[in-house]
Amino acid sequence: MITLNVNGKMHEVDADPATPLLYVLRNDLKLNGAKFGCGLGQCGACTVMVDGEAVYSCLTPILLLQGRSIKTLEGLGTAERPGPLQQAFIDEQAAQCGYCIPGMIMRAQALLERNPSPSDEQIRTHMNAGLCRCGTHMRILRAVHRASKTMQGAIPGAKRA
Amino acid sequence: MNAKASSGGFGRQTSGPGLRLSRREFVAGAGALVVSFALLPRLAAAQAAQEPRAPALPGSLKDTPMLDAWIRVDADGTITVFTGKVEFGQGIKTALVQLAAEELVVGPARIRLITADTSRTPNEGYTAGSNSMKDSGTAIMNAAGQVREMLVGMAASRFNVPADSLVVEDGRVRAADGRNVAYAELVAGQSLHITAQPQSRLRDPKTRTVFGKALPRLDIPAKVTGAVAYVQDLRLPNMAHARVVRPPSYGARLKSLDSSAAEKMPGVVKVVRDGSFLAVVAEGEYQAIGAMRSLGRGATWDETATLSPKTDLYAELQSLPHDDYQIRGDASASAKAWSVESSYRRPYQMHGAIGPSCAVALYDGGKLTVGTHSQGVYPLKGAITEMLRLPPESVRCIHMEGSGCYGHNAADDAAADAALIAVAIPGRPVRVQWMREHEHLWEPFGSAMLTSAKATLDAQGTITDWQFDVWSGTHSSRPGQAGNLAAAWLLQSPFALPTPKPIPQPEGGGDRNAVPLYDIANTRVVHHFIPKMPLRVSALRSLGAYMNVFSIESFMDELSVAAKLDPVTFRLRHLKDTRAQDVIRLAAERFGWNAFQQRESGKHLGRGFAFARYKNLGAYAAVAMEVDVDRESGRIDVVRVVAAVDSGDVVNPDGIRNQIEGGIVQSLSWSLYESVAFDDTRVTSRDWSSYPIMRFASVPQSLDVHIIERPGTPFLGTGEAAQGPAAAALANALASAVGVRIRELPLTSKRVKAAIGV
Amino acid sequence: MKHARPWKIILALIGAFAAAIAITWTMGRHTSFASAGSPPPGTDASYDQTLVAKGAWLAAIGNCNTCHTASNGRTFAGGRPLSTPFGTIYATNITPDRETGIGSWSPSDFLRAMHQGVDRDGRDLYPAFPYDHFTHVADEDVNAIYAFLMTRDPVRAKTPANRILVPRPAISIWKALYLKPGPLAPDAAHDANWNRGRYLVDGLAHCGGCHTPRNALGAEKEREDLAGGTVEGWRAPALNEASPAPSLWTAEQLVAYLRTGFDAAHGTAAGAMAPVAHNLSTVPEAEVNAIAVYVAARMAASAGARATAAGNAPDAQGAAGGQRSARGDDVPPADTPQAKDGDAIYRTACADCHDGGRRGIALGYSSSMTDTTPANLIRVTLDGIHPREGEKGEVMPAFRGALDDTQLASLIAFLRARFSDAPPWQDIGGEVAKAKRERESEDRKPS
Numbered sequence A: 001m002i003t004l005n006v007n008g009k010m011h012e013v014d015a016d017p018a019t020p021l022l023y024v025l026r027n028d029l030k031l032n033g034a035k036f037g038c039g040l041g042q043c044g045a046c047t048v049m050v051d052g053e054a055v056y057s058c059l060t061p062i063l064l065l066q067g068r069s070i071k072t073l074e075g076l077g078t079a080e081r082p083g084p085l086q087q088a089f090i091d092e093q094a095a096q097c098g099y100c101i102p103g104m105i106m107r108a109q110a111l112l113e114r115n116p117s118p119s120d121e122q123i124r125t126h127m128n129a130g131l132c133r134c135g136t137h138m139r140i141l142r143a144v145h146r147a148s149k150t151m152q153g154a155i156p157g158a159k160r161a
Numbered sequence B: 001m002n003a004k005a006s007s008g009g010f011g012r013q014t015s016g017p018g019l020r021l022s023r024r025e026f027v028a029g030a031g032a033l034v035v036s037f038a039l040l041p042r043l044a045a046a047q048a049a050q051e052p053r054a055p056a057l058p059g060s061l062k063d064t065p066m067l068d069a070w071i072r073v074d075a076d077g078t079i080t081v082f083t084g085k086v087e088f089g090q091g092i093k094t095a096l097v098q099l100a101a102e103e104l105v106v107g108p109a110r111i112r113l114i115t116a117d118t119s120r121t122p123n124e125g126y127t128a129g130s131n132s133m134k135d136s137g138t139a140i141m142n143a144a145g146q147v148r149e150m151l152v153g154m155a156a157s158r159f160n161v162p163a164d165s166l167v168v169e170d171g172r173v174r175a176a177d178g179r180n181v182a183y184a185e186l187v188a189g190q191s192l193h194i195t196a197q198p199q200s201r202l203r204d205p206k207t208r209t210v211f212g213k214a215l216p217r218l219d220i221p222a223k224v225t226g227a228v229a230y231v232q233d234l235r236l237p238n239m240a241h242a243r244v245v246r247p248p249s250y251g252a253r254l255k256s257l258d259s260s261a262a263e264k265m266p267g268v269v270k271v272v273r274d275g276s277f278l279a280v281v282a283e284g285e286y287q288a289i290g291a292m293r294s295l296g297r298g299a300t301w302d303e304t305a306t307l308s309p310k311t312d313l314y315a316e317l318q319s320l321p322h323d324d325y326q327i328r329g330d331a332s333a334s335a336k337a338w339s340v341e342s343s344y345r346r347p348y349q350m351h352g353a354i355g356p357s358c359a360v361a362l363y364d365g366g367k368l369t370v371g372t373h374s375q376g377v378y379p380l381k382g383a384i385t386e387m388l389r390l391p392p393e394s395v396r397c398i399h400m401e402g403s404g405c406y407g408h409n410a411a412d413d414a415a416a417d418a419a420l421i422a423v424a425i426p427g428r429p430v431r432v433q434w435m436r437e438h439e440h441l442w443e444p445f446g447s448a449m450l451t452s453a454k455a456t457l458d459a460q461g462t463i464t465d466w467q468f469d470v471w472s473g474t475h476s477s478r479p480g481q482a483g484n485l486a487a488a489w490l491l492q493s494p495f496a497l498p499t500p501k502p503i504p505q506p507e508g509g510g511d512r513n514a515v516p517l518y519d520i521a522n523t524r525v526v527h528h529f530i531p532k533m534p535l536r537v538s539a540l541r542s543l544g545a546y547m548n549v550f551s552i553e554s555f556m557d558e559l560s561v562a563a564k565l566d567p568v569t570f571r572l573r574h575l576k577d578t579r580a581q582d583v584i585r586l587a588a589e590r591f592g593w594n595a596f597q598q599r600e601s602g603k604h605l606g607r608g609f610a611f612a613r614y615k616n617l618g619a620y621a622a623v624a625m626e627v628d629v630d631r632e633s634g635r636i637d638v639v640r641v642v643a644a645v646d647s648g649d650v651v652n653p654d655g656i657r658n659q660i661e662g663g664i665v666q667s668l669s670w671s672l673y674e675s676v677a678f679d680d681t682r683v684t685s686r687d688w689s690s691y692p693i694m695r696f697a698s699v700p701q702s703l704d705v706h707i708i709e710r711p712g713t714p715f716l717g718t719g720e721a722a723q724g725p726a727a728a729a730l731a732n733a734l735a736s737a738v739g740v741r742i743r744e745l746p747l748t749s750k751r752v753k754a755a756i757g758v
Numbered sequence C: 001m002k003h004a005r006p007w008k009i010i011l012a013l014i015g016a017f018a019a020a021i022a023i024t025w026t027m028g029r030h031t032s033f034a035s036a037g038s039p040p041p042g043t044d045a046s047y048d049q050t051l052v053a054k055g056a057w058l059a060a061i062g063n064c065n066t067c068h069t070a071s072n073g074r075t076f077a078g079g080r081p082l083s084t085p086f087g088t089i090y091a092t093n094i095t096p097d098r099e100t101g102i103g104s105w106s107p108s109d110f111l112r113a114m115h116q117g118v119d120r121d122g123r124d125l126y127p128a129f130p131y132d133h134f135t136h137v138a139d140e141d142v143n144a145i146y147a148f149l150m151t152r153d154p155v156r157a158k159t160p161a162n163r164i165l166v167p168r169p170a171i172s173i174w175k176a177l178y179l180k181p182g183p184l185a186p187d188a189a190h191d192a193n194w195n196r197g198r199y200l201v202d203g204l205a206h207c208g209g210c211h212t213p214r215n216a217l218g219a220e221k222e223r224e225d226l227a228g229g230t231v232e233g234w235r236a237p238a239l240n241e242a243s244p245a246p247s248l249w250t251a252e253q254l255v256a257y258l259r260t261g262f263d264a265a266h267g268t269a270a271g272a273m274a275p276v277a278h279n280l281s282t283v284p285e286a287e288v289n290a291i292a293v294y295v296a297a298r299m300a301a302s303a304g305a306r307a308t309a310a311g312n313a314p315d316a317q318g319a320a321g322g323q324r325s326a327r328g329d330d331v332p333p334a335d336t337p338q339a340k341d342g343d344a345i346y347r348t349a350c351a352d353c354h355d356g357g358r359r360g361i362a363l364g365y366s367s368s369m370t371d372t373t374p375a376n377l378i379r380v381t382l383d384g385i386h387p388r389e390g391e392k393g394e395v396m397p398a399f400r401g402a403l404d405d406t407q408l409a410s411l412i413a414f415l416r417a418r419f420s421d422a423p424p425w426q427d428i429g430g431e432v433a434k435a436k437r438e439r440e441s442e443d444r445k446p447s
Helices: A021-028 A084-091 A101-114 A120-127 A137-154 B023-028 B032-039 B041-048 B092-104 B132-159 B183-187 B220-225 B285-297 B313-319 B377-388 B411-424 B436-442 B486-490 B545-563 B567-573 B578-591 B653-673 B723-738 B749-756 C006-027 C049-061 C107-116 C139-150 C168-178 C192-202 C251-260 C271-280 C285-298 C303-309 C342-357 C375-383 C405-419 C428-438
Strands: A002-006 A009-013 A047-050 A053-056 A069-071 B071-073 B079-082 B111-114 B167-169 B172-174 B180-182 B240-245 B253-257 B268-274 B277-282 B299-302 B323-328 B340-346 B358-364 B367-372 B395-399 B430-433 B449-457 B463-473 B522-530 B605-613 B620-629 B636-646 B702-707 C081-084 C087-090 C229-231 C234-236
Touching: A002 A021, A009 A021, A021 B285, A047 A101, A053 A101, A084 A101, A084 A137, A084 B220, A101 A120, A101 A137, A101 B220, A120 A137, A137 B653, B071 B132, B071 B183, B079 B092, B092 B111, B092 B132, B132 B167, B132 B172, B132 B180, B132 B183, B172 B183, B180 B183, B240 B285, B240 B411, B268 B285, B268 B411, B277 B285, B277 B411, B277 B486, B285 B299, B313 B449, B313 B463, B340 B545, B358 B411, B367 B377, B367 B411, B377 B395, B377 B411, B377 B486, B411 B430, B411 B486, B449 B545, B463 B545, B545 B567, B545 B605, B545 B653, B545 B723, B567 B578, B567 B605, B578 B605, B578 B620, B578 B636, B578 B702, B605 B723, B620 B723, B636 B653, B636 B723, B653 B702, B653 B723, B723 B749, C049 C139, C049 C271, C049 C285, C107 C139, C192 C285, C234 C271, C234 C375, C251 C271, C251 C285, C271 C375, C342 C405, C375 C405, C375 C428, C405 C428
Parallel strands: A002 A069, B079 B111, B240 B430, B367 B395, B463 B522, B636 B702
Antiparallel strands: A002 A009, A047 A053, A047 A069, B071 B079, B167 B172, B172 B180, B240 B277, B253 B299, B268 B277, B323 B522, B340 B449, B358 B367, B358 B430, B449 B463, B605 B620, B620 B636, C081 C087, C229 C234
16 A cells, blocks of 8 residues: 555555556546657656656655655646646647647646746756647647746745745 | 536436427428428528428538427527537537527526437547537537527517517526517427428627637636546446456457456456457456456467567558549559659557546346547447347447547447446446556457658659559548457457558548649649558548648658758748638748748757648648757657638637647657557557557647638538648758658658767 | 974975976966967868868777767867866867867967877966877877868857866976977787777877876876776766676677667667767777777686686676576565565666666666776666667666665665676765765756
């Protein structure tokens, strides 16, 4: 039994400790955000946050995650009350098939939590690990910019962890 | 704005649309016309001329003429709309809801859209060819309009007032004196099992409230907040997980198998083998993956494939047996002194969907149900039925979204795998997820192609003669037949890949867009169709149009140089089609074509232009591009792109913009980086490390799309209009920047540097 | 000892100090050609194209573009900061721009810079520019490089001012001590190819610039040539008999590694070595072969070479980690393992790819395991390995966020124990902290 802290909630998971987090999230915890794209750490569709850093959930065995803080797309907000990044992606209509988008959002969240007003160059560099095949890149970049403005406006002058 | 879109779960009983006939209709029997005559006085005139044979109905109504196949009004006021098309990120769900909402005069939230399901929706073949708006959009728009008119007619009868005096508003029909009635009340006890009419009274484009608006996509909120949205998210009670052990190469046969180790692994339910088809089922997904690896280690294969990586791919293409089709002009090419001759090359390229294919299947009580992201659930159903030798009525294929597929990828194959495995574990749903390597290695690729262009210019710089040849494999090996399913090749009683036939003009396959839209006195075009290709090939977004437009539009630039004319001017001179001229002028103007400055310290800036009308029937697209070429590395940096597009009547302008942006970025990725690699026996582009695609570091600084709207005109589609022009604009911009003309895709840094030299 | 009067000592010291300054100042005075009318650089057409082409590959061997290009800057336009123990120095603009580059430099100006470390204005150049190696390059090769540089695009880009603690005049002392100008004499005991290799390695390729340890004054330790060094946090392993490679490097393997960045029996050219391999991929194979022959010869007496000769070197199976269960695949330990158990971490996070070299290399082959410091292993684990944009190449994902510092340290210690016979590394935690401080983002942009 491994205890995982996902989006602030503790879960007892009865799975082989070697199981990558992705499968536990999707199959044990029924969370849809993180997606299987390659299982190789090459595309970023599975990206979640662990202790504030963007992480490939397809390659991270749950063995490593006891006592650590996992955040997924579902932890950013809901359809009724989307978080700033989710709202920004909706506002910019930053999706075509949408399959890569949860991973993009989590990767962007990790950036914005560390650097609330990144430059265009910094966003491009940071997001580079995420692949999009539909060609939604321009909108994704606009959405991240938009979210950074929203998040700064929401808490003016606040120091980010 | 929450119009519920279909998720197509299993186990929901459905009796199909509109099976209850009112007594009146039943009595009328085949005389549905009689009923409609009574209910639709406004259409009486059209009906008087009615022929007993099926008239020319708009869009897909011609194949599915009954109105209740498309529209159903439920007692609670929900309006259910059925489409045989599918969503894969192109925004079709939203656009169809907008169309129905506009014609039915209800808010989009009242519409519930059901997408392709072989038990519930019309059969509209494949969602492909950029035909969804033309086929399904037109059908739904007209069906909705006719249903609205019918409801108005019913209200007129009920209120005993002239139909013209009634106003329709938000699902209610209102009389001048204030009496009003809801749709649901009007149709209570009635069915809409009525044949559609060839003509519809559609809403005046000037009064549109939702048609033509950038309504936010209905599916995006769910996708960004983690709701169930894809077939990959489908979870059914007692569902098992399966993985297939794929052969190492085309034609490989399973020689021996020791499955004992795999069978002993935790959670393993069953090892499934039929001939060389090999799969393992487990309780847990990760268990299935481990078992797949173990099973793979216990398998030995006889490989027979012989690919020829060291041969010149393009010389090989020309030497393979081919059938020649003269698709324009006659074969008697007089000996010409050509002013310019060039040939162009395109390697195999792949779809490379971010989400590898997935399917869920259940075989229970003799009935097989498959949840799939196939682009064509009806043809898939046919293929699976044939493969499993089941009675057709026992197979149902329901579409659920997958990731973007961009054509015929492995979606149908995953469905076939799931079907085979489901039959082996009856009563239990099974989910098959393809691995990344399987998708890369086994999906059907976009065919390698070779083209040759020759033209003669007169003294004024006008093209007088034009000869274009294209060599290509098939661009369609979609199911239909069991032999188009990869699993079926492996069975103990296998199905052979059927010999493909070319898609006829005017749509074309490898010859799609091979005939230039330009007005040229003597045009000859030959399509050299290669039925048997060494690699598996089928439809990749825009089919042959990507390469043919790349070739033709590169060639037009080469001709414009010979004619000493500006490339935009040169194109305009050869076009009478005013809509073509409009997109060209708009793109050039918004780009600042004439004001372009090429000087900046240390940079090699260039501008490129290209235009095409997809299939010469579809959307018009012009693309202008600015690049900066690094002379030392050969890297092309795409600085900015400006596109203009005319898709006819516009349902959702943002949807069009999104598709064109995406099409351009995807085409830039193909054109800068992509080519499938293989060795003597197998494909070696097995993942993103061995088949790199565009990343954020390389997308343009800016990309703007300008739309020319043509209200009231036919829908022309959008999804495949930009690929060809983007590729040619890139090559033309490269030539402008550093004076080198590269005719072989992709335009990699290495290739560019080699052309530039030291 | 007898105490001299303090004021006499002070006086003597001042005198000595003044003398030193005077000597330094004198030695540091070189002729400036800045005011001399020097010929403008030729146009492209005036340089022989064969010479320019040769200069191109020689410049690639010299790796000029790596130092003299800023990230997101134009090639050769300078501006890249180089950290040294003495401060930060900015590589200069070597495009033929007349104001901000070397556009007004004559061939002899360029030759003086390469051979003596003096610029056109007569100033000493900081030896971050490795003229202690370039001094061995033949005149004709320098001239080819000159022709190549003069035919590049001029880029207007002013080099930022250095932030370096050592005053320029002090360089002359350094040169007096460490610069051995002039060509190397061929070694008659070896064939032409070996000699060409040594000529390139010690000269243009300046491999010792990274691969040789340096003394307190920042000079390469002469008697420890190619005994290993550090560059930007990465360990440049020894390329002599102290090579940590667990198996023999043949010349063929080295050629493949240097030209493609990968050899299945040794690993990937990662970190600071990646651009070197990229440049060498554009160089005629014969030149790379010469380099490989020489370096292979220098490593011929290493422990790995001896292991291969004795049949003890790891093979793909032996290089595999973990134990295979009766089921034939890796299993994590049966009872719930400690999250910081390096063995468990390896088997659940790494073995899937690395075991038996399924993807990337079998770890028993890697000199990252056997070298004197875990620096490379830590950095590769944290940030992964990525090919250049649009190019095919091995991908190792970054594990920076997946592993916390304790887990990473446990994993590193385990890997050392499992894949080498060398003694455990000291202070892995400190090395992890150091590596993490150097990198800000978890995903490195491809170089």
